[in-house]
Amino acid sequence: RRELFARIRAKLRAKSFEDAIRRRNRQLSMLPEIGKELSARLDLDELSNVVLRHTVETLGAWVGHVLLVDPRHTLQRSHRAGSHGGPSVHAPRVDGFLAGVRESRAGLIVEDVAVEPRWQSHPEDPTRSAVIVPMFGRDHLLGLLVLAHERAGYFQTEHLLLLQAIASQAAIAMENALLYEDLSHQQKRLSVVLDSAAEAVFLFDADSRLLLVNP
Numbered sequence: 001r002r003e004l005f006a007r008i009r010a011k012l013r014a015k016s017f018e019d020a021i022r023r024r025n026r027q028l029s030m031l032p033e034i035g036k037e038l039s040a041r042l043d044l045d046e047l048s049n050v051v052l053r054h055t056v057e058t059l060g061a062w063v064g065h066v067l068l069v070d071p072r073h074t075l076q077r078s079h080r081a082g083s084h085g086g087p088s089v090h091a092p093r094v095d096g097f098l099a100g101v102r103e104s105r106a107g108l109i110v111e112d113v114a115v116e117p118r119w120q121s122h123p124e125d126p127t128r129s130a131v132i133v134p135m136f137g138r139d140h141l142l143g144l145l146v147l148a149h150e151r152a153g154y155f156q157t158e159h160l161l162l163l164q165a166i167a168s169q170a171a172i173a174m175e176n177a178l179l180y181e182d183l184s185h186q187q188k189r190l191s192v193v194l195d196s197a198a199e200a201v202f203l204f205d206a207d208s209r210l211l212l213v214n215p
Contacts, residue, residue: 030058034166038173042180044068044075051145051170052079059159061147062126065091066170068143069098072178075143090122094144097132102141107133107164112152128152133163135171142171142178 052064068075078089096118110130113119127148135142145167194214203212
């Protein structure tokens with residue numbers, strides 16, 4: 001009987017280990033797919049929705065939040081698992097985490113938000129645990145990617161590592177989107193200046209081809 005129980009326990013441990021490997025491989029296989037989707041977009045809203053949808057579904061969170069703190073653009077987006085119906089989702093205030101994240105440049109796991117004073121959420125928010133990872137651009141912090149779960153202690157180190165990998169891809173895509181947005185605004189301002197100029201303005205390329213002429 002003892003030998004039988006020992007074999008059963010060994011089988012269960014092996015099954016648990018195999019399940020963990022399969023789950024990890026499935027999660028890692030999502031990274032190229034997410035990267036491909038992100039690289040095809042230059043709109044911040046679309047980028048946020050792609051990141052949140054994939055991370056919430058892959059990591060089993062009940063809700064995800066993208067909070068941009070870039071000086072050029074502020075944005076808050078949330079995505080809830082499953083149906084979009086029901087009461088609206090309120091993004092938590094995570095200002096208290098910003099200084100620590102900027103200094104450490106690493107994410108963190110909040111085992112129980114009820115005993116974490118830096119986590120400030122809506123009274124009806126069912127969140128009990130959370131994982132927070134930064135999205136760093138080339139020079140500064142662009143924002144935070146936050147996932148929440150209704151059970152305390154849900155998020156583990158493997159969730160944090162996977163989310164950090166996704167956040168790194170998202171940061172590159174979002175910084176490119178911000179640069180594209182800045183360039184578009186500059187082009188619009190230049191067009192307004194040229195259109196309102198009293199003088200005729202002609203722009204030629206190196207081969208003397210006419211590229212632009214104002215009215």
